[in-house]
Amino acid sequence: MKPVKVGLLGLGTVGTGVVRLVEGHQEDLKSQVGSSIVIEKILVQNKAKQRALHIDADKLTEDPWDIIRDPEIDVVVEVMGGIADTKQYILEALSRGKHVVTANKDLMALHGPEIIAAARANQCDVLYEASVAGGIPIIRTLIEGFSSDRITKIMGIVNGTTNFILTKMSNEGASYGDVLKEAQQLGYAESDPTSDVEGLDAARKMTILSTLGFRANVALEDVSVKGISSVSQDDIAYAKRLGYELKLLGIAERQDDYISVSVEPTMVKLSHPIASVNGVFNAVYVYGEAVGETMFYGAGAGELPTATSVVADLVAVVKNLKLGVNGKQGVTAYKEKKLKTDEQISAKYFLLLHVADRAGVLARITQVFAEHEVSLQSVLQQPNPHNPEAEIIVITHDANKAAMNKVLRAFESLDVIRQVKSVYRVEG
Numbered sequence: 366m367k368p369v370k371v372g373l374l375g376l377g378t379v380g381t382g383v384v385r386l387v388e389g390h391q392e393d394l395k396s397q398v399g400s401s402i403v404i405e406k407i408l409v410q411n412k413a414k415q416r417a418l419h420i421d422a423d424k425l426t427e428d429p430w431d432i433i434r435d436p437e438i439d440v441v442v443e444v445m446g447g448i449a450d451t452k453q454y455i456l457e458a459l460s461r462g463k464h465v466v467t468a469n470k471d472l473m474a475l476h477g478p479e480i481i482a483a484a485r486a487n488q489c490d491v492l493y494e495a496s497v498a499g500g501i502p503i504i505r506t507l508i509e510g511f512s513s514d515r516i517t518k519i520m521g522i523v524n525g526t527t528n529f530i531l532t533k534m535s536n537e538g539a540s541y542g543d544v545l546k547e548a549q550q551l552g553y554a555e556s557d558p559t560s561d562v563e564g565l566d567a568a569r570k571m572t573i574l575s576t577l578g579f580r581a582n583v584a585l586e587d588v589s590v591k592g593i594s595s596v597s598q599d600d601i602a603y604a605k606r607l608g609y610e611l612k613l614l615g616i617a618e619r620q621d622d623y624i625s626v627s628v629e630p631t632m633v634k635l636s637h638p639i640a641s642v643n644g645v646f647n648a649v650y651v652y653g654e655a656v657g658e659t660m661f662y663g664a665g666a667g668e669l670p671t672a673t674s675v676v677a678d679l680v681a682v683v684k685n686l687k688l689g690v691n692g693k694q695g696v697t698a699y700k701e702k703k704l705k706t707d708e709q710i711s712a713k714y715f716l717l718l719h720v721a722d723r724a725g726v727l728a729r730i731t732q733v734f735a736e737h738e739v740s741l742q743s744v745l746q747q748p749n750p751h752n753p754e755a756e757i758i759v760i761t762h763d764a765n766k767a768a769m770n771k772v773l774r775a776f777e778s779l780d781v782i783r784q785v786k787s788v789y790r791v792e793g
């Protein structure tokens with residue numbers, strides 16, 4: 366078979382890893398697919414920029430159409446990021462019969478169905494394994510490994526930057542700002558790290574995972590999102606004292622065909638395997654009705670881990686080329702989603718309340734929970750280290766989200782409560 370020619374859009378953290386793997390593992394790749402894989406041209410923003418790798422100058426271009434419109438290019442690998450321009454390049458590449466591999470979760474979460482339909486119409490592959498959980502092959506696992514099962518829960522640490530930050534805050538007492546800078550230097554964070562710390566990156570990944578896992582048309586706006594920017598050292602310390610780690614979790618659940626998807630900082634019981642997933646590592650816990658509990662673990666971001674997923678997709682495209690089956694994989698039709706109401710969403714909650722330190726306070730607070738039928742697992746009252754008043758820590762039993770919201774609204778007008786300091790979901 367003649368060499369397969371690749372046009373690479375982007376030569377940053379991930380693009381550099383892709384070049385290293387394709388060049389460094391060339392013989393091994395060739396032995397798997399029967400032809401060499403050649404990176405023919407590379408799109409960058411600035412050809413004059415110093416690069417971590419030596420690349421022949423004539424391979425670099427600042428004009429995307431040099432790649433998209435080149436009839437010699439068989440596969441476009443998109444690792445430049447962004448949405449509007451990238452979508453245009455990918456759709457044009459597909460219309461010209463080129464296969465596409467992308468690491469772009471922003472694009473796939475928003476426009477995945479349209480891009481996949483365009484690929485199918487042109488009998489092309491569009492593969493996006495690296496878009497979720499970096500080096501963990503979770504997308505292929507959900508599509509193929511779970512094809513015989515019915516998944517009811519997908520829960521994961523799917524953002525490496527925030528897990529890196531929370532781990533360093535928890536284990537080393539490091540400051541949020543310093544660790545975020547370190548994550549940026551290590552190439553983990555998005556070009557605008559707001560999408561990492563505010564949970565949007567994780568929400569995009571959970572949109573992709575829940576669409577594939579539940580085989581339903583979940584959209585980004587269906588995901589309720591809260592990030593970690595308001596998590597304090599105090600919250601982390603309390604979590605630890607009570608036997609939990611605070612993690613940014615994506616949680617997708619299905620019950621009787623009703624779905625909920627959220628991203629939120631969550632107290633995870635230390636005995637749950639997700640609690641010990643640290644640093645830039647990601648983990649995705651999947652519960653299938655038949656298989657029971659499973660968990661997939663690995664590096665969630667960074668040059669080579671992410672590049673392994675991109676290059677594995679490239680290998681899959683070339684194998685499909687050999688078999689003449691491009692554009693024929695994947696789920697052909699997703700079910701119309703049904704979203705759970707707040708009354709149908711059930712979880713345990715942790716609350717940290719700053720309260721007046723006087724007789725009867727605890728009774729008035731527990732009364733509010735009782736009025737809304739939220740039952741309590743544990744209640745702890747102690748002096749508040751920051752002022753002369755007191756703190757109450759409550760962990761509820763499973764409660765529906767609507768009832769919890771009513772409790773929180775009632776607390777706004779309860780004079781004995783000075784401040785609802787923190788509210789977190791609890792898992793495990």
Ligand SMILES: NC(=O)C1=CN([C@@H]2O[C@H](COP(=O)(O)OP(=O)(O)OC[C@H]3O[C@@H](n4cnc5c(N)ncnc54)[C@H](OP(=O)(O)O)[C@@H]3O)[C@@H](O)[C@H]2O)C=CC1
Pocket residue numbers: 374375376377378379380408409410411412414427443444445446447450468469470471495496499552553554555556665666667668671
């Ligand atoms: N970093 C990671 O760990 C992971 C990243 N991803 C995704 O992979 C993609 C790439 O991420 P990453 O490698 O970190 O990004 P970087 O910012 O490190 O690299 C982006 C690359 O694309 C080029 N580029 C960006 N915009 C343009 C443009 N408009 N025209 C031409 N070239 C452009 C840049 O050129 P130049 O070099 O000249 O600036 C650079 O080479 C993103 O979608 C990201 O979300 C997915 C999983 C993990």
Ligand SMILES: N[C@@H](CC=O)C(=O)O
Pocket residue numbers: 496498499523524525526527553554555561566665666667
């Ligand atoms: N910024 C992302 C990169 C990988 O998707 C993360 O931190 O997980």
